Amino acid sequence: MRREVTSKEKKLRHPKLSKLARKEELEFYLFISPWIIGFVFFTGGPIIASFLISLTNWSILSAPQWTGLTNYTKLFTDPIFYRVLLNTAYYSCGSVSLGVGGSLIAGLLLNQRLPGLRVFRTIYYLPTVIAGIPMVLLFLWLYNPSYGLFNYVLSRLGVGKVGWLWDENWAMPAIILMNLWRIGGNMIIFLAALHGVPQSLYDAARADGANFWHQFIYITLPMISPIIFLVVVISTIASFQVFLEPYVLTEGGPANATLTYVLYLYRNGFQWWKVGYASTMAWILLVILLSLTGIQFKLARYWVYYAEGK
């Protein structure tokens, strides 16, 4: 702490930095220089470039043509664009609500004072490790209408078979359901949050005769609401980027039922080489996500409880 004080004093006495502070500043830039270079070339630069490209008609092979806002007007009159928005919103609502709800319930269950729950924590977390292509192929097999496990269980239960990924109405629910399998990551976050709720609150409530439900509604939920908020924001952003599942499982079908935003972006950009159009989609995606996050922050004040101040 001593160094901090002296440096502040120095700042007060001399508006110009001392030799030592200048050296430290130089070293700061040296240490973070990889990130600065990366930011210019891989993030910040590409975002600006993406906007410029979105104003052109470019197929990569030939020189780009400046077309102004044509891509934007084209996008807003593209019927598939609206379909894609709707599909993605459907997926997002389904996967965020079920995913956050499911992981919260799992967290509550595993937060009980019962012996042997450590093993279950591992079991609940295990599916999140099995991600990517192996997971997607596993579900392709589980969802198989004739030989898959799910339809076998359903038929044993006396419910008829479902077309799952091959049925226009069931394909999106199937993709939403399979992501429910991976609630373990968020569950760990909720477990940590539940752990942080002071026991004294529950003791006091119980002394006042509050039952389990009251304790949940009036203590648990408000106390962990900042974490629920965080998880909802991050899950929403992630859900809008869904690509792997529709790409491998359904190729956007049947009848465009699972054509998601990023899959359509990928097709425009990397299959049809309409780079300008795909960049327009990328920019609109950024705007959508920024506004969604903004709205969520605005709404937060109505339901998120911050224990300290605010």
Next chain:
Amino acid sequence: MVSIAPKTSTKQLREILRGTILYGLICLGAAVLIIPIFWMVSSSLKSWSEVLAVPLTWLPHPPKWSNYPQGWTALPFNTFLMNSCLVTGLAVLGDVVVSSLVAFGFARLRSRKSTFLFMMVLATMMIPYQVIIIPQFILFKFLGWVDSLKPLFVPAFFGWPFFIFLLRQFFMTIPRELDDAARIDGCSTWRIYWNIMLPLCKPALATVAIFSFIANWNNFMAPLIYISSQAKYTLPLGLNLFSGRIGGTQYHLVMAVSVLTLLPIIVMFSFAQKYFIRGITLTGIKG
């Protein structure tokens, strides 16, 4: 354990009932989550006729181990494995070294722009990969790196915002007196970073290494966009190609290769579970 001692037998009975119901629910959830994994392994050991058997069987008998070599040699999976190892190894190295370097700068070195630049790091964490994918592709195409493995690991050597954030949070928990003392003894900033901070941060570095390993090992979209020749395929691309080519119903082979692909991650998980958990709770964000 703060539990109120039961006074009456009805209260005790209620506790037992509550425990039973909770365990029942927890076991049910566990069963639902574990069955797909069981099914993956079980299917990988079945014969084709068992895969297509109509009243399906839970266990293969006898287990057909030859599915594994048969699936693995159907495509040049050894080549895909080599590519995956190369990309993942270099990316993990880049993430651990460079992200910790940048994180150290933000955690320990004072500058007038430090807060502002760190906010920029946090902001870029929120930007979806898809938004920058096209300009990045054009950049790599300009460099002549398309259809090479370079685009898959080179960005890791410029620091990844999520890891910078995670490691900076960890560096902040280490008392500053430690590097002050070293500085008085004439230690350079580099040696403070390399000889004092890094050894103290091994748990956090392990978390970064594991998250980076999983993300790169499973990465699908970047290889899909950048790699076109089969000799440069990574395992996820190869597995997807295999599944598509073999088509239809030979799921026993697809599952066998899937299990093999997952093996490194499962082994890592069983040995280093606490680092997975720590990484998530340290940042409150999943990797």
